[in-house]
Amino acid sequence: xxxxxxxxxxxxxxxxxxxxxxxxxxxxxxxxxxxxxxxxxxxxxxxxxxxxxxxxxxxxxxxxxxxxxxxxxxxxxxxxxxxxxxxxxxxxxxxxxxxxxxxxxxxxxxxxxxxxxxxxxxxxxxxxxxxxxxxxxxxxxxxxxxxxxxxxxxxxxxxxxxxxxxxxxxxxxxxxxxxxxxxxxxxxxxxxxxxxxxxxxxxxxxxxxxxxxxxxxxxxxxxxxxxxxxxxxxxxxxxxxxxxxxxxxxxxxxxxxxxxxxxxxxxxxxxxxxx
Amino acid sequence: xxxxxxxxxxxxxxxxxxxxxxxxxxxxxxxxxxxxxxxxxxxxxxxxxxxxxxxxxxxxxxxxxxxxxxxxxxxxxxxxxxxxxxxxxxxxxxxxxxxxxxxxxxxxxxxxxxxxxxxxxxxxxxxxxxxxxxxxxxxxxxxxxxxxxxxxxxxxxxxxxxxxxxxxxxxxxxxxxxxxxxxxxxxxxxxxxxxxxxxxxxxxxxxxxxxxxxxxxxxxxxxxxxxxxxxxxxxxxxxxxxxxxxxxxxxxxxxxxxxxxxxxxxxxxxxxxxxxxxxxxxxxxxxxxxxxxxxxxxxxxxxxxxxxxxxxx
Numbered sequence: 001x002x003x004x005x006x007x008x009x010x011x012x013x014x015x016x017x018x019x020x021x022x023x024x025x026x027x028x029x030x031x032x033x034x035x036x037x038x039x040x041x042x043x044x045x046x047x048x049x050x051x052x053x054x055x056x057x058x059x060x061x062x063x064x065x066x067x068x069x070x071x072x073x074x075x076x077x078x079x080x081x082x083x084x085x086x087x088x089x090x091x092x093x094x095x096x097x098x099x100x101x102x103x104x105x106x107x108x109x110x111x112x113x114x115x116x117x118x119x120x121x122x123x124x125x126x127x128x129x130x131x132x133x134x135x136x137x138x139x140x141x142x143x144x145x146x147x148x149x150x151x152x153x154x155x156x157x158x159x160x161x162x163x164x165x166x167x168x169x170x171x172x173x174x175x176x177x178x179x180x181x182x183x184x185x186x187x188x189x190x191x192x193x194x195x196x197x198x199x200x201x202x203x204x205x206x207x208x209x210x211x212x213x214x215x216x217x218x219x220x221x222x223x224x225x226x227x228x229x230x231x232x233x234x235x236x237x238x239x240x241x242x243x244x245x246x247x248x249x250x251x252x253x254x255x256x257x258x259x260x261x262x263x264x265x266x267x268x269x270x271x272x273x274x275x
Numbered sequence: 276x277x278x279x280x281x282x283x284x285x286x287x288x289x290x291x292x293x294x295x296x297x298x299x300x301x302x303x304x305x306x307x308x309x310x311x312x313x314x315x316x317x318x319x320x321x322x323x324x325x326x327x328x329x330x331x332x333x334x335x336x337x338x339x340x341x342x343x344x345x346x347x348x349x350x351x352x353x354x355x356x357x358x359x360x361x362x363x364x365x366x367x368x369x370x371x372x373x374x375x376x377x378x379x380x381x382x383x384x385x386x387x388x389x390x391x392x393x394x395x396x397x398x399x400x401x402x403x404x405x406x407x408x409x410x411x412x413x414x415x416x417x418x419x420x421x422x423x424x425x426x427x428x429x430x431x432x433x434x435x436x437x438x439x440x441x442x443x444x445x446x447x448x449x450x451x452x453x454x455x456x457x458x459x460x461x462x463x464x465x466x467x468x469x470x471x472x473x474x475x476x477x478x479x480x481x482x483x484x485x486x487x488x489x490x491x492x493x494x495x496x497x498x499x500x501x502x503x504x505x506x507x508x509x510x511x512x513x514x515x516x517x518x519x520x521x522x523x524x525x526x527x528x529x530x531x532x533x534x535x536x537x538x539x540x541x542x543x544x545x546x547x548x549x550x551x552x553x554x555x556x557x558x559x560x561x562x563x564x565x566x567x568x569x570x571x572x573x574x575x576x577x578x579x580x581x582x583x584x585x586x587x588x
Contacts, residue, residue: 002398002401003399006395006398006399007399010384010387010395013386013387013391014384014386014387017386017387018386084382085378085380085381085382086382086383086384088342088345088347088376088378089376089378089381089382089383089436089439090399091345091346091347092345092347092371092374092376092378092449093371093372093396093399093400094368094369094370094371094372094399094400094401095368095399096365096368274347274348274349275342275347275348
């Protein structure tokens with residue numbers, strides 16, 4: 001366990017030192033605060049919960065931004081160190097290769113978690129201080145924070161796998177952008193196209209559920225936007241949420257699988273790789 | 276050329292429990308990258324307390340040989356044992372606690388300070404971090420320890436790399452071109468540290484592309500050329516094997532009536548002749564008394580090295 005911890009700590013310290021964490025925190029906080037104030041503008045009129053509205057808009061922001069940030073953080077993790085020559089030195093130490101992957105993953109997750117929790121948390125605190133919020137919205141916000149970090153972890157795991165697969169940093173960067181495009185834009189567009197063309201003939205509700213689980217961003221969306229009745233009402237997902245048989249544990253399980261499978265593959269591949 | 280492996284020297288203080296057992300054994304090791312054979316059928320044994328120089332031009336297979344010993348790359352053929360384990364196996368992960376490695380062009384994280392970098396590596400090796408300041412002092416970085424590595428000069432990074440290789444008094448030191456970027460004073464200090472490690476029974480393998488630099492520092496030299504081991508032995512033995520003879524060089528007076536047949540034009544208007552060691556005194560005695568600027572030129576280590584490189588082509 002010890003080498004994993006030390007490598008993770010070093011990654012976190014690197015992230016803090018080169019101001020990566022600071023930059024992402026400022027970016028997330030600025031966007032979250034903007035959304036919070038814009039989003040809560042109409043709430044004075046219709047008397048709805050400002051925090052619930054913010055959760056909906058922040059979730060949409062997260063789906064675009066967090067995967068991108070996570071991939072940019074992790075695509076360089078292995079191939080970059082091999083390129084710079086630091087990996088050879090690290091592997092000459094008494095540790096196993098899977099521990100390097102685990103340590104880097106945890107360090108990057110820590111970087112992203114710090115940024116997300118401070119950036120989004122700031123917006124949540126401001127809203128809580130300015131308007132009245134109830135406990136259920138508070139817990140939904142906490143769930144959204146946790147799910148955002150989980151979504152980030154999924155893409156850090158995928159980015160680490162990409163970094164282990166390729167020989168060249170440029171290739172890794174290109175694949176990372178491709179992964180982002182597929183999961184964030186193309187998959188849902190394809191799914192929508194399929195549903196529209198099919199007109200409900202052969203795509204059953206169960207098949208749709210399965211297809212949603214195959215994209216971590218969809219699992220995240222369902223998890224956060226159906227977290228409370230109020231939130232799902234705003235998100236316009238009340239219909240989908242009730243029609244879906246996917247329970248919270250199933251969605252959490254899908255996100256976990258999306259972390260474990262790429263990370264495990266990266267460990268196996270890296271232990272066979274020649275450095 | 277036959278490999279000549281010397282016997283372990285007497286009087287070497289050996290403290291390791293496996294006294295006398297080889298630290299590293301390579302038998303018939305080959306490593307292929309695509310079509311290119313980086314290492315080709317190398318046999319090599321390194322003993323405790325021995326300091327071995329690994330010499331060859333760029334691309335001769337020196338770095339690959341070291342990476343094979345570390346398990347960073349797997350051999351295409353042959354067997355390796357390092358500190359009793361096969362590199363790359365699970366047992367070898369533990370054995371690496373007793374290996375110090377300095378890569379060629381050492382790369383370290385630029386955002387950490389010197390002290391933090393060494394602390395990171397000490398923790399990975401499960402060594403007490405308090406001992407680090409002594410190590411930083413020894414490589415002359417104690418005043419720069421709180422500066423970021425990114426601000427270090429090449430020589431300073433090399434010294435920090437050396438400090439991490441010495442963590443935990445390793446039984447095997449694998450140093451890839453360790454003295455590049457070191458000034459003469461630090462180079463001297465470096466060889467002094469190596470001497471101490473050897474007296475403790477550590478095995479030191481250091482690669483270099485200059486044979487001359489290793490003179491007086493190593494017990495044995497292994498010469499590599501295009502992935503093959505072309506020579507292995509003490510410098511004296513290599514001189515014998517290369518059969519390079521000294522030359523006499525002098526300035527002659529015109530019309531001295533002496534028979535200069537066999538002599539050839541040398542540099543700067545001098546003339547020279549190649550001459551076996553046993554013929555040296557006779558030849559000198561017979562020279563005319565008005566010959567000037569007489570000198571005996573012995574083959575330098577670089578000449579020796581060049582002769583080994585030529586032989587393979």
